[in-house]
Amino acid sequence: MVKRSIVWFKTDLRLHDNKTLVKAIAQSDGIIPVYCFDDTHYKTTNFGFKKTGCYRAQFILEAVCNLKDNLQKLNSDLLVLHGNPEVELSKIVKEFNVKTVFAQEEITNEEKLTQNKVEKELFNLDCSLQTYQTNTLYQFDNLPFNPENAPDVFTNFRKAVEKDCIIGDMFEAPKQIKSPKLPLTILPDLNALQLESTNTDVRSAFPFKGGETEALDRLSNYFYNTKSILTYKETRNGMVGDSYSTKFSAWLALGCISAKKIIAELKVFEEKHEANTSTYWLFFELLWRDYFKLMMVKHGNRFFLRDGISGLIKAAKPLNKFALKKWIDGKTGNDFIDANMIELKKTGFMSNRGRQNVASYFCNDLNLDWRYGAAYFEEQLIDYDVCSNWGNWAYLAGVGNDPRSNRYFNIEKQASVYDPNATFRKLWLTKK
Ligand SMILES: Cc1cc2nc3c(=O)[nH]c(=O)nc-3n(C[C@H](O)[C@H](O)[C@H](O)COP(=O)(O)OP(=O)(O)OC[C@H]3O[C@@H](n4cnc5c(N)ncnc54)[C@H](O)[C@@H]3O)c2cc1C
DSSP states (O other): OOOEEEEEESSOOOSTTOHHHHHHHHHOSEEEEEEEEEGGGGSBOTTSSBSSOHHHHHHHHHHHHHHHHHHHTTTOOOEEEEEOHHHHHHHHHHHHTEEEEEEEOOOSHHHHHHHHHHHHHHHHTTOEEEEEOOSSSSOGGGSSSOGGGOOSSHHHHHHHHHHHOOOOOOOOOOSOOOOOOOOOOOOOOTGGGTOOOOOOOTTOSOOOOOSHHHHHHHHHIIIIISOGGGGHHHHTTOOSSSSSSOOOHHHHHTTSSOHHHHHHHHHHHHHHTOOOHHHHHHHHHHHHHHHHHHHHHHHGGGGGSTTTTTOOOOOOOOOOHHHHHHHHHTOSSOHHHHHHHHHHHHHSOOOHHHHHHHHHIIIIISOOOHHHHHHHHHHHOTTOOHHHHHHHHHHHTTSSSOSSSOOOOOHHHHHHHHSTTOHHHHHHHSOO
């Protein structure tokens, strides 16, 4: 009997270094690649914001389209579904008599709930679900501690992994894929996802475009064409233009590139050209990404509570909707905050320096419930990643992993250090 499997792509929209795909091909006579636009990802959350806004949705559409093209080049295709994954995947399982669905393992609660629902439906169809951890540098089961005992301070985590862990080998992209004849499916547009399209602002720091092909181009450009990687540590706190930081985040969030691929390429670059503190610093920053994922495994849903993982009990106050709206619209009256918030609203991106400042301002100056800020970021960011977003917000709100209880940013001082000539502020506050 022919053994057919589904590869369910989620936030691993790539062919390179995709363990799920490689395992599925090895264990099956034919595979059916599938992506499902999950209805719940396009709903409004309890905080009143869309779970996915138009910038990220556009990026996902581009990434899925590119994956479909790349699969077609290998004689396969991508079935694009729209609805609830447990319902839509079950239909394909029945139609093609699928025995196993291969997918990326989830860490966070909502995603795990969906995974569990799918697994339950598959079980009723005599089909199993096999999952793999594919979106971190380090495999969590190879760390020198269990996630439950992982250090709560980043530096302790970093020192432990640097001393005791190795990054596993990459999984090569398949050269050929055997698939049954698949029905023609087409991608939804933004309207079908209940979103309106917007034109990206010409002032955007970077013209993000979804897909593995674009991600690999950016990698090669940042490392080899411009060699910007050699000055990353000095420039990474910048705010204007495409080269102050890598801009890898959106591709990493959707899995168009793997963190392991970036590090493997970094090693090649270091051998061919030069290794310096900047090349090391990219690895350092990618460790933060792993760390917030690990912390989410350790603390689970506590990251979404007002008191976070801190155990501190903060008095709940009614939400000042007026102040929230002014922050969102970039009308607080603080030019540095406003410029950053306008950039986010008009492009779906903000620099790391900007994010730290607007989050600190939200929590400490406006004294608002940090979760509304995090939820607005969730809607708006192209590179939204549940662990990095909620982990960083909780950190800045003083209810996360920061060993310092109150990380207050003096906004005036930050503006004078990081935007000394007001270039960034002029760019975003001048009416267009
Ligand atoms: C309040 C707040 C919310 C954030 N929300 C997100 C989010 O939803 N998604 C996201 O990817 N990053 C988030 N970050 C982290 C960081 O701001 C972005 O990763 C970075 O600005 C993206 O630009 P880049 O790829 O050019 O970064 P670079 O400086 O080039 O960094 C390289 C990579 O390292 C990782 N990285 C860097 N800094 C961090 C960090 N503090 N935490 C976790 N990973 C990091 C990212 O994967 C990034 O792509 C947030 C930070 C703050 C302060």
